[in-house]
Amino acid sequence: MGDKAKLLQTLPPDKRDDAEKVYQEIGATMPDPDLREFVGELHRRGLLDQSQLREAVMALEATRRIDRVEAAPEEGKRGPVILGPLGAGAMGEVLLAKDELGRVVAVKKLLPNMAKSKAVVRRFYKEAQVTAQLDHPSIVPIHGLVENEDGSLGYAMKLVRGKTLEDYFEEAGDQWVKKGGTDAEHSLSARLERFLHVCDAIAYANDRGVVHRDLKPENIMVGAFGQVIVMDWGIAKLVAVPDGKETLGEGFEQPKSVHQTRVGMLMGTPRYMSPEQAHGKNDVLDARSDQYALGVILQELVTLNPAVKADLTLDQCLDWAKNGRRQPFSVVHRSQPLPKQLVAIVEKACQVDPDKRYPNVAAMAEDIRRYLRDEPITAMRDGFGDKLGRWVARNRGKVMLLIMLIFTLGVIGVAATGMFGVTALGAAQYKAQQDEQRVTGILNATTEQAIALESAFLRWNGQLNGLSAAVEQALTGGASFEGRVPNPYEPPVGLKQYTAYPMPVSLDYPDLGHAETYDKKLENDIAKQLITLGPRFRSTVADSASTVESGRDGALRNAIVAGVPIVWVEVHTATGWIARFPGRDGLKDRRNLPDFQKSQWFRRHQQDRKLRWALPHIDPKGFGLLTKGSRMLSDQNGDFLGVASIDVSLQWVHDQLLHPPAWARRAWLVNEEYVIVLSSDDEPKAMTSYDVRRLSDEMRNAVASAPFGTASLGEGRVSWARLESTGWTYVMLVDHGAGPK
Secondary structure (H helix, E strand, O other): OOHHHHHHHHOOHHHHHHHHHHHHHHHOOOOOOOHHHHHHHHHHOOOOOHHHHHHHHHHHHHHOOOOOOOOOOOOOOOOOEEEEEEEEOOOEEEEEEEOOOOOEEEEEEEOOOHHHOHHHHHHHHHHHHHHHHOOOOOEOOEEEEEEOOOOOEEEEEEOOOEEEHHHHHHHHHHHHHHHOOOOHHHOHHHHHHHHHHHHHHHHHHHHOOEEOOOOOHHHEEEEOOOOEEEOOOOOOEEOOOOOHHHOOOOOOOOOOOOOOOEOOOOOEOHHHOOHHHHOOOHHHOOHHHHHHHHHHHHHHHHHOOOOOOOOOOHHHHHHHHHOOOOOOOOOOOOOOOOOHHHHHHHHHHOOOOHHHOOOOHHHHHHHHHHHHOOOOOOOOOOOHHHHHHHHHHHOHHHHHHHHHHHHHHHHHHHHHHHHHOOOHHHHHHHHHHHHHHHHHHHHHHHHHHHHHHHHHHHHHHHHHHHHHHHHHHHHHHHOOOOOOOOOOOOOOOOEEOOOOOOOOEEOOOOEEEEEOOOOHHHHHHHHHHHHOOHHHHHHHHHOOOOOOOOOOOOHHHHHHHHOOOEEEEEEEEOOOEEEEEOEEOOOOOOOOEOOHHHOHHHHHHHHOOOOEEOOOEEEOOOOEEEEEEEEEEEOOOOOEEEEEEEEEEHHHHHHHHHOOOOOOOEEEEEOOOOEEEEEOOOOHHHOOOOOOOEOOHHHHHHHHOOOEEEEEEOOEEEEEEEOOOOOOEEEEEEOOOOOOO
16 A cells, blocks of 8 residues: 555545545646645645644654665755644644655744734744753654745744643543543543643752743643653743843733643743742742643643642632642542642642742652652651551562461471470470560551551542532532422422431432531522532542442442441531531421531631541431541632531441451540440440540550550550551450460
8 A cells, every 4th residue: 555545544534535536636746645744734725624734744753664864955945845734822823844855843933913023033043042952752853934925924843742741641531431441542541640740840940040931731742752851941931031021012812721831931831830930929939840741741641630729710710820729639530549649749849939849849759769669758747657558559479478477387386396396495496486476477467457447548538528519519519400499498309218317318319408507698609519418428428438339320329228337428618508418307406506617616617627537426317336437628819618527427437447356355536545446345336325445554655655566554555556647546356365376
């Protein structure tokens, strides 16, 4: 198959006949037409759109062999031959072209209205010079300056075959939504490896005194062969050169989209601007501003969701940028992992105060590489669970070998004892070995239980954070409800009796009410906003047990039958409203509920953004002992909106996670003050009161000495492990001499 036939196969089927006619027409006057110019002619005649033009040329370049060279440049030929447009920005446009050496290149030129300004021309020339001097494999190569047909200045650069990082993220997000996972090319590790190429390029530029100032996924190309190229250095700043003489002057219309680059005194793309950049502090701007933009991009890489709301106006987006505001971490698919190490890296890179960020982009990149190598990162304290998991993963073979060795030594020791007897020294050594093995087994069992508890609370923390983000969006006007709004003062629709609940509940709607003091003008709006949260309430309850499959019909009802850890979900708003899920009847006066706004726990959350788990309380509806996780709600300006909370059944925790092995005497879950939250001796569902109990002083001193460990005390051997998710500690007590065999 010849080059022309291959090219025609790349075109849309409905365009091939017309393309053949154009080829024959050109061939009548020009034997053996250049196929790249032929494709350009198809575009000029409207037979190919912009994206089809690019695909056709790149497909042709990918398969074409070098079979002819010219002895000398064509007489009178000057500058590249333009094949068609590729895109346009705030200052210039990019064209597809073929240069004098036969290469397909991209030519960037100024828009006609911009080319009239000397300041703009100076900036454009500076862009070409800066980019050309940045000799890095992940920075677009510049081939040279060109003079366009209209006499204006332009420059030719390498045409990168591939997609933007924005398109790459969208592909990964679509795979998660449709399949619940990604292929190897779009996996988290693959995305991070590509992102590290960007970091390396920016670190290289920053070291040479250049700040990009317009980093965003659409300015980064992912090549067809895995290369990553940072583009568009049009508003790059030389750190040693002040910006005062580079402002663009009057008369140029600024873009109105939050996705486009702004020029003038305020430079960059609002969605990815650092706070100092959004405030227009160009004279003091340095490499840490690029780091902030990379942090925002990293959040989008991890979550595959926008870090800044897509529906903000330009002014709102700039306000977010000035305050360093981003959306809470919310993944595009609930089963998508959200590594806390990457969250910590983003948070450090996106600190409002530049002095609190990483010292440079290279340090940020090194933390990402530490994460990929399964090593502790500098952006967060290394927890016990993290250390243990990494140690076991790295030493799996050694652990198995050690277990086999201990077992073999034990067998050999028993056999030797039976055959020859044991000397006094040998017996002491054998006993010491057995004691060490027993203590190791106790600590291992404690660790396993702590990891199970940590995993559960991390899952519930994530669900509460996701719920909070949905509530914040609903309360700030981002929710809509179709149809008639149910009367908020009547019992919720769909009340039914389920085995797991002691009263009829509704799995369709929350029940609503308000305190005596509330803003009556917001009554209908608040009711609508809270009712729209029904689906989010349902998924929070249904997905709280890891054994429940999410996303299928009847998942919540099946979960309710099986029993779930999160039994109640509540929202208390600053306007005086309450929403409870599952919905239930029994509120005597929904218009005059107790004034929770004056309560201590509600007031505490007005100043405290931290997610907190409280000491147990007795559920008045019959669930016995519950513990409540709660966190503050706020709008985009940080103003207090209320509190979201979940109630977890401690009976479920007791039955599924707390029980110690048969050889242990007792186990506890204790808080930071060593108050006992739950004991393995408890029967939480049957409890009618909760009395504060504490560990003994001797045990408390041992547990306070380290995040995890074991010690021999008068009561027996105690072992413990702290949970990073709550700050609580799992503690196990074993009688002297007892333990795994």
